[in-house]
Amino acid sequence: MMAIRELKVCLLGDTGVGKSSIVCRFVQDHFDHNISPTIGASFMTKTVPCGNELHKFLIWDTAGQERFHSLAPMYYRGSAAAVIVYDITKQDSFHTLKKWVKELKEHGPENIVMAIAGNKCDLSDIREVPLKDAKEYAESIGAIVVETSAKNAINIEELFQGITPCVFWSSPLHSGPQKAGSADGSARRRKRSTLSLKCNLRFLHELGDFLRFMSPDPTLGPPRKWKQWSNQTWEAKHANQPAVLLIEAHGPLYLKKPEPPP
Numbered sequence: 001m002m003a004i005r006e007l008k009v010c011l012l013g014d015t016g017v018g019k020s021s022i023v024c025r026f027v028q029d030h031f032d033h034n035i036s037p038t039i040g041a042s043f044m045t046k047t048v049p050c051g052n053e054l055h056k057f058l059i060w061d062t063a064g065q066e067r068f069h070s071l072a073p074m075y076y077r078g079s080a081a082a083v084i085v086y087d088i089t090k091q092d093s094f095h096t097l098k099k100w101v102k103e104l105k106e107h108g109p110e111n112i113v114m115a116i117a118g119n120k121c122d123l124s125d126i127r128e129v130p131l132k133d134a135k136e137y138a139e140s141i142g143a144i145v146v147e148t149s150a151k152n153a154i155n156i157e158e159l160f161q162g163i164t165p166c167v168f169w170s171s172p173l174h175s176g177p178q179k180a181g182s183a184d185g186s187a188r189r190r191k192r193s194t195l196s197l198k199c200n201l202r203f204l205h206e207l208g209d210f211l212r213f214m215s216p217d218p219t220l221g222p223p224r225k226w227k228q229w230s231n232q233t234w235e236a237k238h239a240n241q242p243a244v245l246l247i248e249a250h251g252p253l254y255l256k257k258p259e260p261p262p
């Protein structure tokens, strides 16, 4: 039986930017031109195989209309990741996105992972937001950014896959050699549940930035050196810390927490 990990993610953004359409494309591979505005919020799940595990996304799609704004904290508070969406053809929606980022930073979970989606990239001939602006902004807040089209199914899978390397999974993987009840096993299991991450090779180059989120020590910067051990395994060492990352393609990624000073 494959082990399942769960990830709670919420979608935020102005009304009409395409949040529900993105979720609908991801979960049902469907696009509806006449989709209705969300009332309150809606919930969907999708489970995707990844290596020898299953990743279950628990997705809260919030309503973008101003009258529902006060409900949003109920959804982002329990989330490990937030996908904040703007419409590349509407500059206003990019301003709204920045307000969401500010709100998340002030009131959201401390380590929430943020991903920015510039939706409706099928309409790039009438774009108002240059990709460069979005990239610069994303970099300034340490978020992933990708342009998507729910309509033409562009970068939707990639958007969700992009979140997974930098999230601490809310449900640890309970498989493998450790036996429940054994002192050694439970200690190791605890370690895994707080420190193990998934790695998707496509985003490997961005991992340096993600380390700032993941690291138990905020002074840790991106790793100084990457060393490739095999086609599938990399090691990253920090300049001044004993933190070591081991990354396996489509396999688990572990961040060894530096030992506390004696």
Ligand SMILES: Nc1nc2c(ncn2[C@@H]2O[C@H](COP(=O)(O)OP(=O)(O)OP(=O)(O)O)[C@@H](O)[C@H]2O)c(=O)[nH]1
Pocket (backbone or CB within 6 Å): 013, 014, 015, 016, 017, 018, 019, 020, 021, 022, 032, 033, 034, 035, 036, 037, 038, 039, 062, 063, 064, 065, 119, 120, 121, 122, 123, 148, 149, 150, 151, 152
């Ligand atoms: N051209 C194009 N239209 C899209 C795309 N995604 C969504 N739309 C359209 O944009 C409109 C709004 O989409 P929704 O998914 O309801 O937007 P939303 O952000 O969930 O809106 P609220 O529920 O009010 O917050 C609909 O008419 C969609 O068909 C896209 O990628 N390309």
